[in-house]
Amino acid sequence: MKAAIIVEAGQPPVYGDFDDFGNFGDFQEPPSALAPGKSLIRVKASSISHVTRSRASGQHYSADMTSDFIPGIDGTGVDENNQRVYFLLPDKPYGAMAEWCIVDKTHCVALPDSLDDAVAAALAIPGMSSWAALMERAGMQAGETVLINGATGASGRLAIQIAKHLGAKKVIATGRNTAVFDDLQLLGADVTINLNQDKDALEQAFKQEFQQGIDIVLDYLWGPSAELLLIAAAKASPDGLPVRFVQIGSVGGADINLPGAVLRSSALQLMGSGIGSVPFPKLFKAIKSVLSAAPLAGFKIAITPMPLADVSQAWRIDRADSRIVLLP
Known part of the structure; x- marks a missing residue:
């Protein structure tokens, strides 16, 4: 063999x-x-x-x-x-x-008969990561606003599409590869944020979106951008309005420096999504849902x-x- x-x-x-x-x-x-x-x-x-x-x-x-x-x-x-x-x-x-x-x-x-073998193999794992994060961890409801931190890669692009399919009212996409921002909008992103901005400008861009209301953050990056997102969420989100922050990947860095006051002064809900945090049957259910929805969506x-x-x-x-x- x-x-x-x-x-x-x-x-x-x-x-x-x-x-x-x-x-x-x-x-x-x-x-x-x-x-x-x-x-x-x-x-x-x-x-x-x-x-x-x-x-x-x-x-x-x-x-x-x-x-x-x-x-x-x-x-x-x-x-x-x-x-x-x-x-x-x-x-x-x-x-x-x-x-x-x-x-x-x-x-x-x-x-599904109409789903190509190679496409299905490529869709399953990245699709599961966002579907399980949104549905199993964040408990997403139709009409909510979702920010996807690190949306220019294959997983993030798919997360935009899945969030819209599940009923997101607004999707905010962040990334460094600004050359593909037009593509992200075609996939369903309503707002794009350039992560290459200096720290102050980036924090202000985040705060502006949180002030308008963000329900869920899907974080594929961790590192400095996630740190800024968490701080901005605590400073700018309306009092008592919880933001469900779901950590999925760490290509932007393994660690962050998070002041304890960020959690004490806000209604942030910080959680992870992946093998171990979501039971296997629910991960597999998410994969089945992605593959079932893929042809029509x-x-x-x-x-x-x-x-x-x-x-x-x-x-x-x-x-x-x-x-x-x-x-x-």
């Missing part, structure tokens, strides 16, 4: 025959006789998501590293009944970046399809605006 194999943590996977690599014990090809409740999936597409990269390197908080393994936590494929499915969390060591993998049947969901995500054989090259490409999808 051809697969992408991680042979050294922190290094790109290599492409080869699964049984040419050791340390898998009795694992060779996926067995033809499956345990009850398991499906044998012929993989059609698997996306290189941020969580896939960080888990493969052992840096993600949910990672469980073993020596030599196949990366990929999800993908699309065909099960033993020739049903097109999306699948999540294959049984170790059969990650999604292989010709075949074994998956619990409860971790599979049928794909017309969710858009840029993808770069590449052969699985080029996984080492693909792994080194880090494009914020597009998802690389590997095709066995």
Whole structure:
């Protein structure tokens, strides 16, 4: 079986025959006789998501590293009944970046006929991040205003579309890549804020929006911009009006300096959303909701399809605006 194999943590996977690599014990090809409740999936597409990269390197908080393994936590494929499915969390060591993998049947969901395999593989994880954050953590209601901090990447762009689909009255998008702000507005952003401004100007821009009313913040960045957002929310939000601040990613920095008075003097609700903070069944429910809604809602995500054989090259490409999808 051809697969992408991680042979050294922190290094790109290599492409080869699964049984040419050791340390898998009795694992060779996926067995033809499956345990009850398991499906044998012929993989059609698997996306290189941020969580896939960080888990493969052992840096993600949910990672469980073993020596030599196949990366990929999800993908699309065909099960033993020739049903097109999306699948999540294959049984170790059969990650999604292989010709075949074994998956619990409860971790599979049928794909809409009109949804392309590669697009579905790219949509699922980033779509889940915003859908679960909005619905499971923030308890979003139609008619609310949502600010998305870090909206120029693939996840943030999808978050704009999902927030609008779920009934957001107004979506505010922040980012540094101002060249794509027109694109963000076409996707549904009502206001864009340039994060390249100096600190005082940026805080003032944030305060102006909070004074008009923001119900939910989805934060993909953390770091300095999140720190300013929290301070601005405390200073400018109407007295007693809670702002639900949902932390999702930290590409802008791992830490912030948050004065305790920010929380004492405001009705801020600070929470995270991800593996551990949202139970797995609810995360999977969010993925099913995204995939079900995608054809009618017309969710858009840029993808770069590449052969699985080029996984080492693909792994080194880090494009914020597009998802690389590997095709066995």
